[in-house]
Amino acid sequence: MLERGAFKSASRLHQRLKPRIEALESPAAQPLKTRLKHLAARLAELRDWRGFVAGPKREQLCAGIEALANDLYMAEEALDRHHRQLVKEWKSLGDAAANREQSARFRSASDRIHERLAPWRDQLSQERENNLKAREALCEQLESLLAQPAEDADPDVLRQIRDKARHQWRHYSPVPRERSEAVGRRFGTIRHQLQALIDQRAETIASKKRELISQVSALRSDDSQPLAQRIHLTKQLQQQWRALGRAPKGEEQTLWKTFRHECDQLLPNAMHIKMSRQRASNSSLMRCRRSLMKWIVGSHWRRASRPHWSALSSRPTSLSHCPAIGAAKACSGG
Numbered sequence: 001m002l003e004r005g006a007f008k009s010a011s012r013l014h015q016r017l018k019p020r021i022e023a024l025e026s027p028a029a030q031p032l033k034t035r036l037k038h039l040a041a042r043l044a045e046l047r048d049w050r051g052f053v054a055g056p057k058r059e060q061l062c063a064g065i066e067a068l069a070n071d072l073y074m075a076e077e078a079l080d081r082h083h084r085q086l087v088k089e090w091k092s093l094g095d096a097a098a099n100r101e102q103s104a105r106f107r108s109a110s111d112r113i114h115e116r117l118a119p120w121r122d123q124l125s126q127e128r129e130n131n132l133k134a135r136e137a138l139c140e141q142l143e144s145l146l147a148q149p150a151e152d153a154d155p156d157v158l159r160q161i162r163d164k165a166r167h168q169w170r171h172y173s174p175v176p177r178e179r180s181e182a183v184g185r186r187f188g189t190i191r192h193q194l195q196a197l198i199d200q201r202a203e204t205i206a207s208k209k210r211e212l213i214s215q216v217s218a219l220r221s222d223d224s225q226p227l228a229q230r231i232h233l234t235k236q237l238q239q240q241w242r243a244l245g246r247a248p249k250g251e252e253q254t255l256w257k258t259f260r261h262e263c264d265q266l267l268p269n270a271m272h273i274k275m276s277r278q279r280a281s282n283s284s285l286m287r288c289r290r291s292l293m294k295w296i297v298g299s300h301w302r303r304a305s306r307p308h309w310s311a312l313s314s315r316p317t318s319l320s321h322c323p324a325i326g327a328a329k330a331c332s333g334g
Contacts, residue, residue: 062105065106069113076120083117128176135169135175146190154201159198162195169187202246205246206247208244
């Protein structure tokens, strides 16, 4: 204690031990008595040192609190903070170098500050009461929500409620210190219950998403249904997926990657078939075009006489009897 400079604690302990040790008459107690006298001397030195240091310190604190009391422009909050610090330092000196004159000076300046801060403290007290009522009202709203939660409650909405409630709780501060602990425990319990509800709903969604993945996988391997029908059903499953909320944070991305992979396995097959049919149609159309060109430039047209050309040009002639034209119509669906 003496090493730490804890004068008060060391002095009280010395007062308790001194009569007990001095009452010992055994020769074996002599070392203890010698040790006690040595420690008592050190305790006296510490007392003198404290008085030597505390004297100027008390004068400094008196001057500081008087200057603070005379400062009419300092904001109340800052004034209150500096006043508390000076009072704390004054009390830390204990009875070292104490005298009535300095004590009266310090107390007089402190009373002036208390009088100046009284309206501000009354206002602050009212604000604390209002904040406490707001916190209690917030707790009641959340407890009502938790008492009858919607069966299809979206966990994303619940997360927004949780975050907004946390923000409002911090906003409604400070509150009366003597009642802050009770309402704090109440809010903590509500937060745990709300998070449990979020986790429960998110896990329900994760289960539904796993079922959608199974359905897409089954459609991909179900060759008994037409491809167009399977694609239509897959798109419906994608809409159902989007209608669901988010699964638990660590699981949502994994589920989405698996679902997208299963969908991609089916849709590219449909695209491949569509492109194959398009290529086949294009190939048939090219054959029809080549047949038409051959018919046009055939030997029959090369041997046609000029009068015949004139006759053809002078009146419309139906070419529907041309085999190539008929084939072209068949290819184009006309």
